[in-house]
Each structure stands twice: as C-alpha cells, then as structure tokens.
Amino acid sequence: MPHTERRRFSLGLKLRNPWHPRWLPASLRDTLSNRHHSHDFNCARSEYLRSRLVFVASAFFLLVPLWFLVDLLLLPRGHTLELLIGRSLLMLSLAFVLYRLLRSRQNLNRVRNLLAATLLLPLIFYAALAWAIGPSLGSLAGYNFIPLLLVAFISVFPLTLIEGFGVGFAVCLLEAFVLYHLGELTSIAGLQEIWLLGTVLCISLWANHSQVSALMRLYRQASMDSLTGLLNRGVLLEQLDDLQIQRQEALSEGRAAPPVCLLMFDLDRFKKINDSYGHSIGDHVLQEFASILRKEVRKSDLVARYGGEEFMAVLPGATKEAATQIAERILQGCAHADIHAHDGQPVPFTTSIGITQLRDQESLDSALQRVDQRLYAAKHQGRNCFIDAD
Numbered sequence: 502m503p504h505t506e507r508r509r510f511s512l513g514l515k516l517r518n519p520w521h522p523r524w525l526p527a528s529l530r531d532t533l534s535n536r537h538h539s540h541d542f543n544c545a546r547s548e549y550l551r552s553r554l555v556f557v558a559s560a561f562f563l564l565v566p567l568w569f570l571v572d573l574l575l576l577p578r579g580h581t582l583e584l585l586i587g588r589s590l591l592m593l594s595l596a597f598v599l600y601r602l603l604r605s606r607q608n609l610n611r612v613r614n615l616l617a618a619t620l621l622l623p624l625i626f627y628a629a630l631a632w633a634i635g636p637s638l639g640s641l642a643g644y645n646f647i648p649l650l651l652v653a654f655i656s657v658f659p660l661t662l663i664e665g666f667g668v669g670f671a672v673c674l675l676e677a678f679v680l681y682h683l684g685e686l687t688s689i690a691g692l693q694e695i696w697l698l699g700t701v702l703c704i705s706l707w708a709n710h711s712q713v714s715a716l717m718r719l720y721r722q723a724s725m726d727s728l729t730g731l732l733n734r735g736v737l738l739e740q741l742d743d744l745q746i747q748r749q750e751a752l753s754e755g756r757a758a759p760p761v762c763l764l765m766f767d768l769d770r771f772k773k774i775n776d777s778y779g780h781s782i783g784d785h786v787l788q789e790f791a792s793i794l795r796k797e798v799r800k801s802d803l804v805a806r807y808g809g810e811e812f813m814a815v816l817p818g819a820t821k822e823a824a825t826q827i828a829e830r831i832l833q834g835c836a837h838a839d840i841h842a843h844d845g846q847p848v849p850f851t852t853s854i855g856i857t858q859l860r861d862q863e864s865l866d867s868a869l870q871r872v873d874q875r876l877y878a879a880k881h882q883g884r885n886c887f888i889d890a891d
C-alpha cells in the first residue's frame with residue numbers, strides 16, 4: 502500500500518516532485534530539484550532562503566523611493582506621475598512580501614513563491630512603465646538594467662536548478678515581451694539583450710548549483726549519523742521543538758493543532774549480538790534497522806539515531822492509531838530481516854518501542870520522558886513489543 506494511503510493526516514508540508522531523470526550525475530540530481538531532499542533539509546534551506554530574501558526585499562524596498570531622486574534629476578518631462586504611481590505600488594507590494602516573509606518560518610513553498618514575487622515585481626513595474634512610456638524609457642537612468650540585475654540576483658540564493666531556471670525564464674520572457682512592445686525584439690540591440698540575459702542566467706544557475714551542493718554537503722556532515730545515514734539526535738530535537746512551536750502557535754490562534762506522534766526504539770539485547778557475532782555484524786544490524794525505519798515511515802517524517810542502539814521517529818500528522826500500525830510493521834520488518842553472521846548463520850534481532858502523542862501545552866521534555874518510560878515498560882514486558890499508554 503502506498504505510504505500516502507496509510508495515513509490521512511498531514512501538516513500540509515507537501516513539496517512538488519518535478520521531473521527527475523536517472524541518467525544525470527548524482528551531484529546534479531541533488532541540485533536539480535528538491536525531490537531527493539529530506540523534509541529537514543528543506544526546512545533548513547527554506548530558513549536560509551528566507552534570511553537572504555528578507556535582506557534583498559528590504560534593499561529593494563529602500564531603493565525604490567531612493568531611485569525616485571535619480572528620476573527627478575534625469576527624468577524627461579511628463580513621466581513623473583506614472584513613475585510615482587508605479588513606485589508607490591511597487592513599494593506596497595514589496596511591503597506585503599516582507600510582511601508575509603517575516604511570518605513564514607520553515608515553509609519552503611511559501612518562501613519560494615515570495616522569492617519569485619520579489620524578483621518579478623520590479624520587472625512587472627519595468628514592463629508597465631515600458632507600456633506607459635514607450636521607447637523613451639531607455640533614456641531613464643538605470644531602467645534598462647533591471648532585467649539583468651534581477652537575473653544576476655538569482656545567484657544570491659541557494660535555489661535548485663529548476664527553481665532558478667523557472668524564475669530566470671520568467672524574467673527573460675517578460676523582457677522579450679517589453680522588447681517586442683518597444684519594437685526592438687528582432688533588432689541587434691534586442692537580440693544582444695536576450696543573449697546577455699541568457700548568459701547571466703547560466704552563470705547564476707551555476708552559482709545556484711554550487712550553493713545547494715555546498716549546503717547539502719555541510720548539512721549531511723552536521724546533521725547525519727555516519728553509520729546509518731539517519732538524522733542525529735541534535736537535529737531531531739531541534740525539529741521536534743519547531744513542530745511543537747508550530748502546534749502552540751496554531752492553538753494560540755484558535756486553530757486545531759495537527760497530531761504529532763513520537764516512537765522511541767531500543768534494540769533488544771544488542772550487547773549480546775555484539776558479543777556473539779562481533780561489532781561489524783552489530784553495525785550491520787543497526788544499518789538494517791535504520792533502513793526498516795526509513796521504509797516504514799513517510800518521507801516527511803523524521804527518523805534519527807538517538808544514541809548507540811536507540812532510535813526515534815517523529816510522525817507529524819499521525820494519530821496514535823496510525824503510529825501503532827507503523828510500530829507493528831516495524832516489529833514485522835525486524836522479524837523478517839535477513840542478516841547473516843560471518844559464518845552464514847542468521848542473526849535475529851528485535852526492538853522494544855515506546856509510543857506517545859504530543860499533548861497540547863506540554864513541554865518537549867515531558868513528552869520525551871513519557872515516551873522513554875513507555876519504552877522501558879516495553880522492555881519490562883518482555884521486549885519485542887510496543888507500549889502506547891501509561
């Protein structure tokens with residue numbers, strides 16, 4: 502059964518999965534789209550994008566009225582009103598973008614849309630002026646540079662190639678429309694302009710690729726457990742904290758907070774596995790268990806190695822019933838795992854599981870303490886089982 506059918510609840514954090522060819526080198530596949538990016542990396546990238554975008558949108562917001570002084574000095578007569586109206590509308594739109602940005606924490610889709618708006622709004626302003634003023638627009642200081650400046654600005658952000666290309670293509674298209682309107686699209690100057698835009702866009706995409714690759718490499722080093730490839734404990738707790746803050750915000754605004762379940766795992770008698778078969782087989786068991794966890798939860802869930810042979814899964818949007826079904830599947834996954842010792846004999850392993858659901862207005866510590874108590878209750882009950890109540 503596909504994972505999406507297993508649970509009906511979601512936090513609305515779905516991200517689109519664009520076209521993703523297998524023949525591309527892995528490094529390009531990493532930066533082409535966010536298809537293979539974890540939910541956690543998407544959150545980290547969205548915060549990175551957001552902080553840069555706040556800076557860029559604020560700079561645009563301040564430049565718009567300042568540039569009006571240049572207009573006043575160099576303006577051909579008769580265009581003051583159009584420019585004043587255009588600049589006022591642009592400032593209002595940028596103020597709205599800034600307001601939305603400051604309220605968009607860890608929401609990649611929204612941050613991406615606001616980024617596209619920040620880069621396209623000045624261009625729409627430019628296109629509207631071209632429409633109103635006509636060919637004499639070229640004599641206004643700095644206006645001809647707007648499209649080039651915006652395409653260059655794409656390089657400032659860690660965008661995937663598809664995202665960067667989407668924004669850049671929209672800028673090129675609008676510029677082609679402006680040139681067509683001014684009757685310059687097929688002139689030497691017009692073709693040169695489009696060629697220049699395309700070249701700068703390629704450079705920006707290269708900068709995007711380098712940024713996302715570097716960010717991903719650093720992120721992997723800082724956030725992952727090297728043996729299992731799962732998140733490490735620090736990142737999981739940070740993400741859990743953010744989820745709890747989002748829930749509290751929803752509750753304080755009178756909205757229903759989506760459920761979040763925690764599952765804590767401890768492999769049973771793991772010391773015996775190490776002692777009987779050796780540490781390398783113990784490591785293999787840890788890796789196999791990590792892949793069972795990854796297989797049984799959704800991509801948007803968080804799974805981490807919490808300590809030596811302790812693991813934790815955080816299931817946003819899952820009710821306790823859904824969490825217990827997942828726990829059952831994980832127990833089954835362990836029972837059917839196919840691990841062999843160096844001499845070929847099978848290495849069976851099991852896990853004990855504590856399950857709890859975050860309660861409204863409770864601290865994270867108290868939820869973690871509860872799930873830990875339930876895990877140890879499962880140990881006392883004989884292991885290879887889960888406990889989801891006190």
Ligand SMILES: Nc1nc2c(ncn2[C@@H]2O[C@H](COP(=O)(O)OP(=O)(O)OP(=O)(O)O)[C@@H](O)[C@H]2O)c(=O)[nH]1
Nearest residue numbers: 767768769770771772773775780781783784809810
């Ligand atoms: N191979 C391997 N072993 C590890 C790793 N991290 C921790 N361990 C071992 O995990 C074992 C944990 O043992 P205990 O805490 O006594 O627990 P247990 O044997 O699983 O017993 P119960 O939890 O009571 O079922 C220790 O022997 C650790 O050395 C690791 O990365 N690789």
